[in-house]
Amino acid sequence: MSLFTIAWKDIKIRLKDRKSFITLLLMPIILTAILGSALSGVFSENGSLPELTAGVVVTSQDELTDQFLHDTLQGKELKESITLKKFKTEADLRNAIEEGKVDAGLVFPDRWGEGLFKGENQPIKMFKDPGKDLPFSILSTITESFTNRVTTVSAATRTVGEELTSSVPVSNQSIDLSSTMKDLSEKLTTIADSEANGVVSEKDGKEPLSGMQYYAAAMGAMFILFNTTMGAKTIIQERNTDTLARLMISPIRHSSIIGGKFLGTLSFTILQFTVFVFATHFLFGVDWGSNVAQLVLMGLAYSFSVSGLAMMLAGFMTEEKTVDSIGGIGVQVLALLGGSMIPLASFPETLQKVAGIAPNKWALGGILDIMKGTSWDALTLPVTVLILSGIVALWIGSLKLKLR
Template sequence: MKSLIIAWKDFKIRFTDRKGFFMMIFFPIILTAILGTALSGIMAETSLPKTTVGIVQPDNDAIAKIFVDDVLKGKDLKKLVSVKKVKSENELKSLLRDEKIDAGISIPKEWSGNLQDGQLKQVKLLTDPGKELNGSIIESVLQTFVNRVEITSSSTKTVLTASAQTLTPVGMQNLASELTSSLNQLAKQNQGYVQASSIGKKQVSGMQYYAAAMAAMFLLFNVINGAKSIINERETETLARLMSSPTSKLSILAGKFLGNLYFVVAQFTIFLVVTNLLFHVNWGGNILQTGLIGLAYSIAVSGLAMLFAAIMKSSKTADTVGGVGVQVFSILGGSMIPLTIFPKTMQMVANIAPNKWALSSFIDIMAGTTWNTLTTPMIVLLLIGIVSIMLGTWRLQVK
């Protein structure tokens, strides 16, 4: 009970502070409006990225081998596309969700089985909503190959059929006309033999991306502010006097953690509601998913604040080190620049940033995702919070 009283007291102090309110709630909303409006097109204007495509190739079909070995792995695309062989379509989807590949192609058995009719069997193309450019590259390569194979098959069949007859000059003219008509018809035909789908149900807009990015970044600032609150009380010996009271140390530290947690949850809730009402940001069709990821991230941030307070000796040091740290994590975690622009190595390094797990989860939810996709980031965020709380409580000094 005493921990709840301490938590509520800390929450009211921070929430009613005008400067803190402006910096932590009003400012991120303004920044979201600026970035979401002015920079939303940047995500689609970058140079062609290196694309990793997963391939499900169930047999040694001749056309499939040509496509994989001579096209995707050919000299023209080797600098742009790398191929990863995958055993099943389920594994393909799993790799996409884990961002280990940028697009996936599932080739059916006996892909060229219907080629005598001028058509290839349907291919399934899977893409990531957050990597639209990568998906477009692979779709273009695949569709171009399919068209060429079908046109070649159809024109060859036409020539062979016509050649079986005695070709007079008039026959030659008719053959040329038939070939031209056939080629034009196939070239203009609707691309119906590639079935494109996404691991998410919707595309994410620039405004949605930067709303999620600013939420992840500014919630991270509570690591500094929460830690400074504890450090200030330690420097003024308020914490020492509190510890000398009948209240147990565990209750006091729990109150400090909960006070920061209350503020982070309130900040996220206000930000979510305001961006939805003012900028019509759609945070996804499942508000429970958004809320649980937001809560898990809030626990991680509040736990890190406890650990940071235990490590830092003064408010000035906390301000300097924490400010630099938050900016580094903001860039590394994709809050400034979309992660898809980063090299693969940097994307792997980004996993150390807690805001990366929150941001990628918010984007997945906006696109429409399953609970299975959110399991890993939720566990990671909760572990960050729990481990930080344990270490912070153990290391925290009263004086």
């Protein structure tokens, strides 16, 4: 019974703390409203491709180049997403990219289309804005897809033509080579001229996220992380006032004291998560997904991990100021690294792998998946990582607290 008494006492202290209320409950709601509204345009809410501006330099006109520019890049499927801007020279294109006027650029070699049909594949020069990896990737994929189709058609036409030519003298059949080659060329050209562009915009069975949804999940994950410092400070305050020491020498078991402190932080974290979900849903219409049980599981797992980290931090720190400074900086670093400030997709691949050390990365990823609609199996990894990290942190923290 002592365990629950200690936990309830800590919860009441936290609820009476105005600073905790503003920091952990009010601020995430305000930031969600600001970021969700201001940055909603960054997210494609209808499942379409993101908009991009492509600069092109064409030194000579030919039928195939015109077809790629007008029928593919400006076809009905891509016209709304891709804006083309023509430049006279490569230098002009480079300057436009540096000035941020275009996201990516293509410089076509002289008589590029004619060369493709002859089997002379002269590569197109591609340029990009260093901060626009996604638009460049899309433009690059479309270009490579078109080039590969045309190259395949050209090679197939020449190969079949050579085979037919070499087989005619041996065969007794009468073959109209010119008619056959013309028919083959027309059919293969139809394939090359198809509207398929290598990038298909369609739903993958999951609902696209809005900016408000993303930043609701991101701000929730970030501010729940602040419970590591708040929970640690509660223990350090009691240690400095000798309250913890008196508890340690009382008949109350050490495990009950540690468990009560852990349970207090865990309960407040769960309360914070619950209030935040309800507030953002009813105030801003945030859709947290159709599976409430999945959301509850993820909230519990993340709260468990954060509460364990609070115990570990309390075990290693002795001063409140140290917790405020180191813990505050640490939370901000983890928040940035875990995608709570900037979507992880914007990070380099190496940094995305390093982000695995941030508990909010696993929580945010799981919550976003729940919002889009996911299976229980997909949540196994993030939930397991969060629970295990919480257990290890709690164990380390309890060992360190024994020594004090």
